[in-house]
Amino acid sequence: MTNHSPQLDRVFHALADPTRRAVLERLSVGTAAVSELAAPFDMALPSFLQHLKVLETSGLVRSWKEGRVRTYQLSPEPLRAAEGWMARQRELWERRLDRLDRYLEELKPAERPKATTSGARRKK
Amino acid sequence: MTNHSPQLDRVFHALADPTRRAVLERLSVGTAAVSELAAPFDMALPSFLQHLKVLETSGLVRSWKEGRVRTYQLSPEPLRAAEGWMARQRELWERRLDRLDRYLEELKPAERPKATTSGARRKK
DNA sequence: GCAATGGTTAGGCTTTGACCTAAGTATCGC
DNA sequence: GCGATACTTAGGTCAAAGCCTAACCATTGC
Incomplete structure (x- = not known):
């Protein structure tokens, strides 16, 4: 809620574009010059x-x-940071959803009233 | 180079904003209604x-x-997809950079001429 | 029923992002 | 030196993103 990381903003934004992801994929094979990187793209x-x-x-x-000639190379640290955020999140989420599932499982034949914090269930 | 995943585009774009990441973090604690989610933000x-x-x-x-009342809940699949892409990439990158390091290590006292594919080294 | 509560829709503004063309600048190779 | 090569910079268009205010529903509670 409180901490804002411009670093993460930039990394995720960079990853949000197919051209850029493709460049990263190409670079994971080896360094490359500008024109070489650009070649596949129209x-x-x-x-x-x-x-x-x-x-x-x-x-x-x-x-x-x-x-x-300008040569480009990968630099993995920021990706690790982003991946860290995601892994942390996913773990929390899954743990939470597991708990929820087990809870719902327990009251299988019952009414299934509330989820956890505030929201309730039942589609309609 | 070839495969474009709009799904990944959307997930990374969604993650590129601090407000949205904060909402996800909040939701990893439990479901919440719109106004509850909105409260911390000006x-x-x-x-x-x-x-x-x-x-x-x-x-x-x-x-x-x-x-x-509209209640929101996490849904982890897309995050797993994005994380998968990143993990795959990182692995490739690190493997590659390791190889590069070892290679450079080997010719320690020598000239360090080329990196791999096309680019050369030496800062200037 | 009618005000309060909780969201939603409509429309407008400004900034950022993704492209482009045209015109540089800095090597390189002969 | 001079043309070709490999980027760079400048500037312009258009759409999408992020915010806002001002209405507008749909429930709920008295």
Whole structure:
């Protein structure tokens, strides 16, 4: 409720686009230059560069330039952070839903009145 | 490169906003009604409802109405899907980066010419 | 029935995101 | 040096995202 992580915002936002996810998938095979990364996409280079910028700003990739070629490489830390958040959440959720299931199971033949906190059940 | 999953787009987009993540965190404690979820946020109700809609469209939550109260609940499948993508990626990345590290380690005193696919190294 | 409660819909505003074209700049190769 | 290569920068369009206010239902409680 309280802690806001711009880092997570950026990482999830970066992951929310298919082009960017595809770039990450390509990079998991090995480093690559801009034009090499851009090749599979039917998109003007400058548009594509924006995607690379989003990825780099999120921290998911790094890049360096040598001569006129800029090479991109993955950088896994931010992904680990995002994955951590998700894993933590999922665990909580599943634990909770398990408890709920067991609870509902117990009063199988009964009325199934309330879920837990405040909401009640029964579709209508 | 080839497969585009609108489902993943939506889930990651849903997760890219701090308000929405906070709602999910709240829901991992238990179901809750709209006004209860909205309470901690300094935001007009209709604006907040949009966030709930994004969450529901992504599949991360469900809701049902009883009388005039709408109750929200988590729905973990889509999160598991997103987590799956990330875990798969991370594994690839880390495996790759490990290989790279070992490789670079081997030619420690040497020149460190190329990374793997195409890009070369050396900061400048 | 009628006011209060709990959500919902409609519409408008502003910012951000995803694209594009056109015009640079900085190597590289001969 | 000079053309080709590999990005970069500038600026413009259009749609989507995030917020808001102002009505508008639908229950509930007295």
